[in-house]
Amino acid sequence: MHTPLAEPRRSIYFDYQVYPAHTASVNAAQVERRPVVIVGAGPIGLTTALDLARYGIPSIVLEAERQVSEGSRAIVFTRRSLEILQQVGVAEQVTAAGLGWRFGNSFYRNQRVFRMEAPHDADDRFPPMTNLQQPCLEQFLVDACQANPLIELRWGNKVTALVQAGDYATLDIDTPVGDYRLEANWVIAADGARSAIRGLLGLQLEGAAYEGRFVIADIKIELDLPTERLAYFDPNWNPGNTVLMHREPGNIWRIDYQLPRDETPEQALSADSLRERINAQLAIVGVQNPQWELDWCSVYSARALTLPKYIHDRVIFTGDAAHLLPIFGVRGANTGFQDCHDLGWKLALTIKGVAGPGLLASYSAERVGAAREIIAEAGKSTRFMTPPTPGHCLVRDAVLSLSLTQEFVRPLYHWRTSRPHDYVDSALNCKGDDNGLYTSGPHQGAPLLNIRLGDDQFLFDCLGASFYLLYFTDANEVPGDIQAQVQALREQGVPLQVLAVTGNRQGAISGADGVIDDHSGHLRSKYGARAGSAYLVRPDQHVCARWQQLGGQALRAAIVTALGNE
Amino acid sequence: MDNKQLTITDLETVYDQLADALDQAAEGKRELFLVKLALLSAQALGDAEQFMTLTRTALLDL
Ligand SMILES: Cc1cc2nc3c(=O)[nH]c(=O)nc-3n(C[C@H](O)[C@H](O)[C@H](O)COP(=O)(O)OP(=O)(O)OC[C@H]3O[C@@H](n4cnc5c(N)ncnc54)[C@H](O)[C@@H]3O)c2cc1C
Numbered sequence: 001m002h003t004p005l006a007e008p009r010r011s012i013y014f015d016y017q018v019y020p021a022h023t024a025s026v027n028a029a030q031v032e033r034r035p036v037v038i039v040g041a042g043p044i045g046l047t048t049a050l051d052l053a054r055y056g057i058p059s060i061v062l063e064a065e066r067q068v069s070e071g072s073r074a075i076v077f078t079r080r081s082l083e084i085l086q087q088v089g090v091a092e093q094v095t096a097a098g099l100g101w102r103f104g105n106s107f108y109r110n111q112r113v114f115r116m117e118a119p120h121d122a123d124d125r126f127p128p129m130t131n132l133q134q135p136c137l138e139q140f141l142v143d144a145c146q147a148n149p150l151i152e153l154r155w156g157n158k159v160t161a162l163v164q165a166g167d168y169a170t171l172d173i174d175t176p177v178g179d180y181r182l183e184a185n186w187v188i189a190a191d192g193a194r195s196a197i198r199g200l201l202g203l204q205l206e207g208a209a210y211e212g213r214f215v216i217a218d219i220k221i222e223l224d225l226p227t228e229r230l231a232y233f234d235p236n237w238n239p240g241n242t243v244l245m246h247r248e249p250g251n252i253w254r255i256d257y258q259l260p261r262d263e264t265p266e267q268a269l270s271a272d273s274l275r276e277r278i279n280a281q282l283a284i285v286g287v288q289n290p291q292w293e294l295d296w297c298s299v300y301s302a303r304a305l306t307l308p309k310y311i312h313d314r315v316i317f318t319g320d321a322a323h324l325l326p327i328f329g330v331r332g333a334n335t336g337f338q339d340c341h342d343l344g345w346k347l348a349l350t351i352k353g354v355a356g357p358g359l360l361a362s363y364s365a366e367r368v369g370a371a372r373e374i375i376a377e378a379g380k381s382t383r384f385m386t387p388p389t390p391g392h393c394l395v396r397d398a399v400l401s402l403s404l405t406q407e408f409v410r411p412l413y414h415w416r417t418s419r420p421h422d423y424v425d426s427a428l429n430c431k432g433d434d435n436g437l438y439t440s441g442p443h444q445g446a447p448l449l450n451i452r453l454g455d456d457q458f459l460f461d462c463l464g465a466s467f468y469l470l471y472f473t474d475a476n477e478v479p480g481d482i483q484a485q486v487q488a489l490r491e492q493g494v495p496l497q498v499l500a501v502t503g504n505r506q507g508a509i510s511g512a513d514g515v516i517d518d519h520s521g522h523l524r525s526k527y528g529a530r531a532g533s534a535y536l537v538r539p540d541q542h543v544c545a546r547w548q549q550l551g552g553q554a555l556r557a558a559i560v561t562a563l564g565n566e
Numbered sequence: 567m568d569n570k571q572l573t574i575t576d577l578e579t580v581y582d583q584l585a586d587a588l589d590q591a592a593e594g595k596r597e598l599f600l601v602k603l604a605l606l607s608a609q610a611l612g613d614a615e616q617f618m619t620l621t622r623t624a625l626l627d628l
Contacts, residue, residue: 398601408609 002158002174004066012220012295013250014135016067021156025173025180034060035351037171037184039159039197042069043134044319044336045190046141050088051344053150054465055495057351060182061151062173064158064191068142071296072133072218074333075248080420080447081337082126083460083541090140091126097136099249100127104229106413110284113403114413116229123451123526125458129417131227131248133218134333162187162200162315169314186347187315190340195321201312205305205324207375212386213259213301214327215268217278218252221292225285229415233400237280240393242385245285252295255281258386265299302326302382306371310339310364318343323371326378328385334418335374339367345465345539349563354493359564362428370421381416422446423542427566430536430545430558437548440528441535448541451523453516459523462514463541466495467559470535471512471550472524474503478511481552486511489559495539496559503531538562 008016025032036052038045041063049059077085077094085091104116118128145151160179161172169187173180189197198205230245241258248254255278259268267273274297282290306323310316319336343363349355387393402409423429423445435444442449451459469486471478478486478498489496500512505519518524527535534550536558537543545558560566572580591599608617 394597394601395605397598398605401598402602402605406606406609409605 001176001178002064002156002160003176004064004156004158006066009067009070011135012293013248013252014133014139016135017139018066019153019155021066021176022154023156023175023177025154025182026175026178028180031170031181031183033168033183033185034058035184036060036186036188036347037062037182038188038190039171040189040191040319040321041065041138041142041145041153041155042190042192042319043074043138043141043333044340045188046138046145047084047088047337048188048190048318048340048344049145049151049153050090050141050148051340051465052348053148054088055345055348055352056150057348058150059152059188060184061145061153062157062159062171062182063153063155066155068135068138070135071216071298072135072248072252072254074134074137074327074330075131075246075254076330076334077130077132077137078330078334078418078420079124079126079128080418081334082130083447083450084337084341086125086460087341087463087465087541088141088144090137090144093140094130094132094137095126097140097249098130098132099227099247100130101227101229101247102128103226104231104415106231106233106415108233108400108403111404113400114410116413116415118417121450123449123458125450125452125460129330131246133248133252136249159191159196159200162197164313164315167314185314186351188343188347189315189317189321190319191321193320193324195317197315198307198317198321201315203307203312206308207303207305208379209305210302210326210382210386210388212382212388213265213268213299214256215259215274215277215297216300217255217274217297218248218295219255219278219292220250220252220295221282221287221290222251223247223253223285223287230285231413231415232281232284234397235281235284237277237284240397243281245281256300257281259299268299269297300327302328302386304375304378304382306368306375308368310367311360316343316347316360316363318367322367325371325374326382328381329374329378329415329417331374331378331418335371338370338421341540342367346564348465349495352493354563356560356563356565358427358566362426362564366421366423366426369423369425373421374418377416381414384412420447426542426544428538428544428562428564430561433545433554433558434548435546438528438546441526441546442543444543444545446543448535448537448543449526451526453523459516460541462499462516463537464497466497466539467562468537469496469498469550469555470501470516470527470537471498472501472503472518472527472529472531472533473509474506474531475509476506477509479552480511482550482555483511483552485552485556489556494559494563501529536562 036059106114232243244256325331500509536545
């Protein structure tokens with residue numbers, strides 16, 4: 001019998017709500033078959049459910065626990081994550097509750113040796129980074145899921161076995177009153193770093209585990225410091241190691257520090273050790289005799305691992321179940337959001353019978369590619385933060401020392417943050433368009449660039465669960481051949497919307513579903529477009545084709561490719 | 567490799583300076599000093615490939 005914790009977890013800043021376990025299915029007369037069952041109600045499982053629901057695809061989410069996750073865990077969310085969360089309807093809450101920021105500082109021997117400034121364009125709705133504790137974010141997602149009639153969230157339901165057969169999988173589920181069975185045409189494994197499903201299928205992650213282990217401690221303290229990333233290299237109290245500080249909402253501060261090599265997690269998390277080290281770090285930021293209260297602490301190790309394939313027959317891996325990434329570039333949850341946003345539309349259109357045979361497979365190709373790129377990139381910052389060998393230690397220490405006076409080594413402090421992945425080599429990209437002729441604007445595979453359209457209005461606000469054709473025009477109608485193809489594609493069930501970007505203050509454009517007034521020419525110039533140009537955007541906001549002059553046939557061919565028919 | 571070469575006199579100067587600097591660096595800091603010097607020299611050299619060749623040469627006959 002599965003007995004998840006029934007008492008609310010303790011937290012200074014978050015009121016945990018314990019939900020009743022779903023037990024109605026135990027002893028049911030029949031085994032239910034559902035189109036999609038998602039295992040794990042972490043940020044990625046919940047976002048996947050919301051994303052699928054936008055296409056009308058219902059899902060069941062099975063969650064072993066009866067409440068959201070313990071401790072702050074992922075606290076930094078990137079702009080791209082916010083754009084994805086906007087699509088599933090929770091960005092406003094996250095922005096209101098979170099703290100936006102854009103500066104990162106690296107210190108060595110009390111000197112600031114590097115300052116990173118993440119660009120913030122006036123055309124962006126969301127700041128480069130937003131800090132919010134993971135349980136708070138999960139709560140917004142849980143609320144949105146519970147308000148959605150297409151999503152059934154089953155708390156206290158733990159998957160214990162999985163068998164695949166033909167076009168479905170059977171799950172054994174344990175609950176506080178006994179077990180039951182559930183069949184699913186598709187199982188989404190979003191069950192986190194220790195994925196039970198990964199184990200049940202006997203799959204192995206590939207890659208490297210790094211030596212360094214970090215203590216993560218959240219304390220409540222009032223500090224007169226801005227919301228910026230603070231990194232301290234080789235501080236006097238922790239020689240050779242690195243310490244990070246981040247502000248979280250509610251006067252909570254995250255202090256991450258590396259453990260000395262020979263220390264066990266138990267030693268590191270003892271009350272005396274924590275107090276002494278946290279006080280030593282607070283002294284460095286100028287606080288003497290500090291008063292603080294501990295909220296949560298844990299030990300985390302840097303790993304860079306991925307499954308080589310995310311789709312195994314009817315089981316699809318996403319988020320931490322698919323890969324484990326070093327946290328230094330805030331890549332854990334932020335990568336997961338990009339995974340599930342890539343998956344959502346592909347699975348939905350596959351279930352609806354609109355997709356070609358290659359569409360779902362492109363999820364695995366695109367996201368495994370992204371994970372491998374992240375692993376290579378993350379390895380560089382990880383090797384600088386926690387040098388793995390004596391040679392790395394020496395060179396890193398030499399760089400620290402030189403950085404006090406030598407400008408040229410300072411970029412080595414650069415913290416390579418999670419970036420939106422460019423699917424430049426995707427099989428879904430159009431082969432015969434004018435991508436290469438453009439000198440500006442988002443290229444094939446990249447996410448669309450946001451554009452400010454009004455005081456509180458941005459291009460991304462106009463987007464939803466559909467392909468979009470951004471058609472730049474000075475005329476009053478979209479050309480007939482394009483309209484005809486759009487019509488025909490829609491009749492086949494392809495979700496496709498035409499947004500006319502107008503240069504002449506034309507009001508209504510026949511053949512367009514929406515009009516974006518661009519008489520200032522701002523959007524046009526940022527996108528390198530002119531009258532007759534067009535961008536085709538996938539339902540996950542990544543560009544798959546762009547033309548300087550679009551015709552109807554070219555549009556059809558690009559959509560056929562983008563649906564995985566090649 | 568570049569044609570620019572040290573004269574015998576220059577080489578003798580470098581020899582003595584390097585030895586003096588190594589003696590000035592505190593015991594236990596000599597490795598660090600040498601790595602810093604290597605990085606500064608690489609920057610002055612401005613050629614990663616040549617630096618690689620030099621690294622391989624220095625690894626010979628240790
Ligand atoms: C201590 C710690 C600190 C972290 N700090 C950071 C950070 O600073 N920045 C960052 O980006 N990331 C951080 N992460 C990583 C981040 O939390 C994860 O990347 C993120 O939670 C991944 O989301 P997910 O939905 O894929 O998995 P999870 O959030 O792990 O969710 C998986 C869910 O599946 C459920 N589950 C598991 N097994 C079963 C089963 N058999 N049946 C049913 N349900 C099951 C679990 O209960 C859980 O709710 C941290 C993680 C930890 C553990």
